Amino acid sequence: MNGAGGCVGPFAVQLAKASGAHVTGVDHPGKHALLRAAGADDVVDHTREDVTRSGRTFDVVLDIADTRSVLAMRRCLAPGGRYVLVARRIGSFVETALLGPVVGRATGTRMGTFAWRSNDRRDLDELGELLVSGALRPVVDSTWPLARAADAVRHLASGRARGKVVVTP
Numbered sequence: 001m002n003g004a005g006g007c008v009g010p011f012a013v014q015l016a017k018a019s020g021a022h023v024t025g026v027d028h029p030g031k032h033a034l035l036r037a038a039g040a041d042d043v044v045d046h047t048r049e050d051v052t053r054s055g056r057t058f059d060v061v062l063d064i065a066d067t068r069s070v071l072a073m074r075r076c077l078a079p080g081g082r083y084v085l086v087a088r089r090i091g092s093f094v095e096t097a098l099l100g101p102v103v104g105r106a107t108g109t110r111m112g113t114f115a116w117r118s119n120d121r122r123d124l125d126e127l128g129e130l131l132v133s134g135a136l137r138p139v140v141d142s143t144w145p146l147a148r149a150a151d152a153v154r155h156l157a158s159g160r161a162r163g164k165v166v167v168t169p
């Protein structure tokens with residue numbers, strides 16, 4: 001999971017763990033404790049190590065950070081592996097959607113972008129069971145009263161939050 005320590009990543013880490021995966025979370029060191037708490041088996045500091053040049057390969061790469069090109073990310077895919085981009089930028093979305101299948105075919109992998117799809121009752125039932133069992137928990141940074149909603153948003157925008165910022169009406 002590249003960019004595993006943000007708002008989306010800890011859910012992805014927990015879901016991957018619940019399905020039996022060995023999870024490596026890539027993010028800066030300030031997020032590593034959170035990643036370990038979410039269940040990550042290994043953590044990588046992206047400020048010190050370029051995971052695409054480390055020689056390590058992975059069966060599935062979920063790229064939540066969207067900081068590298070599809071050509072760079074192909075280097076860390078194992079044969080038959082799968083790369084899924086959660087795109088933040090229209091440019092990387094288009095690049096991965098167009099170039100990903102070509103690079104994938106050439107390298108024996110599958111590379112593409114996350115696409116929206118409508119809710120599926122079976123997926124929601126599975127998520128519900130994971131929530132009830134405690135296997136899936138939101139990582140909460142802090143909780144704020146509604147009167148301080150502006151401060152809560154400022155805190156989130158500062159980049160210091162570690163997990164979700166909750167506003168309670």
Ligand SMILES: NC(=O)c1ccc[n+]([C@@H]2O[C@H](COP(=O)([O-])OP(=O)(O)OC[C@H]3O[C@@H](n4cnc5c(N)ncnc54)[C@H](OP(=O)(O)O)[C@@H]3O)[C@@H](O)[C@H]2O)c1
Binds near residue numbers: 003004007064086088
């Ligand atoms: N949040 C939501 O509820 C939500 C819902 C649907 C879709 N999305 C989409 O999902 C994507 C991720 O959202 P998010 O809210 O999880 O974002 P986020 O909280 O900003 O998380 C991204 C993480 O990537 C880290 N990062 C930055 N540069 C990196 C690098 N070079 N290598 C590895 N990690 C790096 C960030 O660290 P720093 O904090 O230090 O920058 C941060 O921890 C976005 O495209 C967003 O539009 C989000």
